[in-house]
Amino acid sequence: MREIKLPILPTTSVGSFPKPDYLLKARNQYAKGLISYSTLYELELKATEEVIKMQEEIGVDILVHGEMERGDMATYFAENLEGFTISGLVRSYGNRYYKKPIVIGKIRRTKPITVDMFKFAQSLTKKPIKGMLTGPYTIADWSFNEYYENKRDLVLELAEIINQEALDLEKAGALFIQIDEPAVPTHPEEINIAKEGFKISTKNLKSFLITHICYGDFRPIWNEVINFPVHQFDLEFTNNADKLYPLIEKYGFPKDKYIAVGVIDVHSHRIESVEEIKARIKEALKYFKPDQIFVDPDCGLKTRTWEEAKAKMENMVKAVNEVREELIKEGYSSEIKIKMEA
Amino acid sequence: MIITVVDHYPKIPNPPREPKLRRAIHAYDQGKITKEDLDRVFDEVTKEVIEEQISAGIELITDGQIRWEDGQSYIGKKLDGIEIGGLFRYFDNNTYYRQPIVIGEIRWKEPIILEDWKKAQEWAKDKPVKAVLTGPYTLARLSRDEYYKDLEKLSKAYTKALVEEVKLLEESKVNYLQLNEPSIQYYPEDFDLFLELYKEFRKIFSGKLAIYTYFHSLIPLKNRLKELPIDILGIDFVSKKENFELLKEFPKNLSLGYGIVDARNTKLETPEQIADLIKRALNYISEDNLYINPSCGLEYLPRERAYEKLLNLSLGVKLVRGDKK
Numbered sequence: 072m073r074e075i076k077l078p079i080l081p082t083t084s085v086g087s088f089p090k091p092d093y094l095l096k097a098r099n100q101y102a103k104g105l106i107s108y109s110t111l112y113e114l115e116l117k118a119t120e121e122v123i124k125m126q127e128e129i130g131v132d133i134l135v136h137g138e139m140e141r142g143d144m145a146t147y148f149a150e151n152l153e154g155f156t157i158s159g160l161v162r163s164y165g166n167r168y169y170k171k172p173i174v175i176g177k178i179r180r181t182k183p184i185t186v187d188m189f190k191f192a193q194s195l196t197k198k199p200i201k202g203m204l205t206g207p208y209t210i211a212d213w214s215f216n217e218y219y220e221n222k223r224d225l226v227l228e229l230a231e232i233i234n235q236e237a238l239d240l241e242k243a244g245a246l247f248i249q250i251d252e253p254a255v256p257t258h259p260e261e262i263n264i265a266k267e268g269f270k271i272s273t274k275n276l277k278s279f280l281i282t283h284i285c286y287g288d289f290r291p292i293w294n295e296v297i298n299f300p301v302h303q304f305d306l307e308f309t310n311n312a313d314k315l316y317p318l319i320e321k322y323g324f325p326k327d328k329y330i331a332v333g334v335i336d337v338h339s340h341r342i343e344s345v346e347e348i349k350a351r352i353k354e355a356l357k358y359f360k361p362d363q364i365f366v367d368p369d370c371g372l373k374t375r376t377w378e379e380a381k382a383k384m385e386n387m388v389k390a391v392n393e394v395r396e397e398l399i400k401e402g403y404s405s406e407i408k409i410k411m412e413a
Numbered sequence: 414m415i416i417t418v419v420d421h422y423p424k425i426p427n428p429p430r431e432p433k434l435r436r437a438i439h440a441y442d443q444g445k446i447t448k449e450d451l452d453r454v455f456d457e458v459t460k461e462v463i464e465e466q467i468s469a470g471i472e473l474i475t476d477g478q479i480r481w482e483d484g485q486s487y488i489g490k491k492l493d494g495i496e497i498g499g500l501f502r503y504f505d506n507n508t509y510y511r512q513p514i515v516i517g518e519i520r521w522k523e524p525i526i527l528e529d530w531k532k533a534q535e536w537a538k539d540k541p542v543k544a545v546l547t548g549p550y551t552l553a554r555l556s557r558d559e560y561y562k563d564l565e566k567l568s569k570a571y572t573k574a575l576v577e578e579v580k581l582l583e584e585s586k587v588n589y590l591q592l593n594e595p596s597i598q599y600y601p602e603d604f605d606l607f608l609e610l611y612k613e614f615r616k617i618f619s620g621k622l623a624i625y626t627y628f629h630s631l632i633p634l635k636n637r638l639k640e641l642p643i644d645i646l647g648i649d650f651v652s653k654k655e656n657f658e659l660l661k662e663f664p665k666n667l668s669l670g671y672g673i674v675d676a677r678n679t680k681l682e683t684p685e686q687i688a689d690l691i692k693r694a695l696n697y698i699s700e701d702n703l704y705i706n707p708s709c710g711l712e713y714l715p716r717e718r719a720y721e722k723l724l725n726l727s728l729g730v731k732l733v734r735g736d737k738k
């Protein structure tokens with residue numbers, strides 16, 4: 072038995088942080104062939120250091136490395152796997168575009184993809200860093216498929232690859248591994264494929280497993296999703312409170328699982344006040360036990376400015392600290408202990 | 414047979430061509446160019462995509478909806494009673510739209526697509542341009558209703574507002590009007606209400622009136638399609654193969670918008686494959702009642718691949734036409 076100790080209502084974030092201007096500029100120049108990869112890589116490391124420092128200064132409990140090296144969460148993996156090529160630009164909304172991967176051959180992982188950056192980030196802090204992966208169903212759903220006979224074949228192939236990557240992250244010391252599957256609610260009719268893929272991705276893992284799912288209507292698939300083999304679900308309780316709480320009210324939430332409650336709107340420039348965030352945490356306390364709850368923003372912060380992301384996280388941690396004090400006064404322990412298999 | 418497209422066209426090309434609209438919108442957001450500058454780029458890009466459609470062999474084109482951020486907010490922001498809210502996923506795509514929030518009585522206050530259509534038709538010269546709107550039922554389903562708190566009232570309010578726009582389109586002699594209604598497929602139980610809404614459009618529009626659906630299945634409404642008071646019904650045969658069952662008993666009073674080229678995957682169909690699919694439909698539906706088009710709008714593809722898909726689509730139609738001679 073291993074035990075992870077954390078302050079009650081541990082704070083964390085979903086994964087991405089905004090890229091500093093110098094990094095955006097460098098990525099642009101690299102894309103045009105104006106600077107070398109090593110120049111870009113140095114700047115990615117510099118930005119990662121800044122993201123870690125920011126989270127430490129704010130006092131976050133479980134850190135993320137910030138995904139300075141990633142453009143899009145699915146495309147990044149495709150760029151680093153054999154069998155994919157990257158398409159031209161496709162619009163996702165407003166004036167935002169991304170390069171969508173195309174599967175053109177058998178997919179193979181020739182080397183670990185995320186391990187070096189994880190190790191680097193973890194070397195900068197004593198706090199735990201989450202290993203961040205995108206789930207097989209989401210990579211498949213967000214790619215064009217020109218090679219595999221059907222979606223299930225593609226998902227299962229990717230699932231083995233994500234599993235190898237997760238095992239490598241554990242070997243490198245990751246205590247927390249998050250596998251994001253935001254595409255799952257979009258095709259309720261394919262929930263069995265998604266579930267099968269997720270099971271394969273998580274086999275033989277011993278770390279604390281998290282999945283983040285966002286922008287979705289869970290109603291048709293809730294009872295399937297809450298049985299995914301993870302310790303924690305990370306869901307957007309700010310933008311989707313009106314859909315999620317009724318589901319939890321109706322079907323309940325597993326007593327032995329943890330919930331990361333999104334309390335920050337990541338799509339708005341407005342900095343929520345400490346009071347507002349406290350109210351969102353207290354709403355969550357009506358549905359979950361205090362020692363089940365982690366607190367974070369609704370989704371990745373990459374679309375905010377650096378200043379907005381920092382201010383939002385600061386207020387979030389302030390709000391958590393105030394609620395913690397109240398909980399301790401009520402007699403709760405200041406710490407939670409998560410028991411894990413050795 | 415008429416070769417057409419569904420609605421939108423990719424807004425920016427890939428290198429070596431310049432993504433000028435993306436740059437212009439960015440510059441406008443940063444206050445570096447004026448609204449007039451941005452409008453000029455919108456016009457230039459609209460002209461480009463009109464030319465691209467025509468050169469690919471499309472016979473009934475659209476303006477590419479170059480000015481539209483998405484199907485809902487472009488209309489919502491021009492109506493009274495609506496505020497534009499947060500981002501929501503658009504059906505099962507990795508594409509998002511800003512949700513219209515209904516905060517008061519919905520009222521038409523200014524032309525929505527009239528000027529866009531007029532300009533596009535002028536630039537397209539002798540090629541007909543269809544006027545395209547998102548339909549009232551889908552607008553209602555994709556909105557957050559804080560005012561009417563009732564789907565029927567909300568969709569009727571949207572209808573009333575859009576009818577004002579359609580009156581202007583009718584006056585301007587628009588020959589083809591299309592309303593996009595993907596949402597009705599997900600709630601077939603609302604079909605009676607849906608028919609009521611479309612009777613309003615039929616009363617005032619004398620040209621070809623089309624409803625396009627995509628992403629899903631129309632099988633649950635199979636026996637009721639003939640009641641639609643319209644001329645053309647667009648169906649997506651790529652996302653749901655079961656829709657092929659509709660061919661056999663497709664209502665004689667309707668033309669079919671036959672969506673057979675996958676507008677959501679880059680894998681290129683060959684002209685021969687397209688020709689085979691057209692022949693399959695011709696077993697049941699007469700040539701005069703067929704519009705051949707992609708499965709949905711083309712913005713889910715990179716611009717160059719969208720063009721290649723259209724090229725093969727029109728080559729496929731030409732194979733069938735040649736075969737017949």
Ligand SMILES: [Zn+2]
Pocket residue numbers: 085253283284285286369370371
């Ligand atoms: Zn998210």
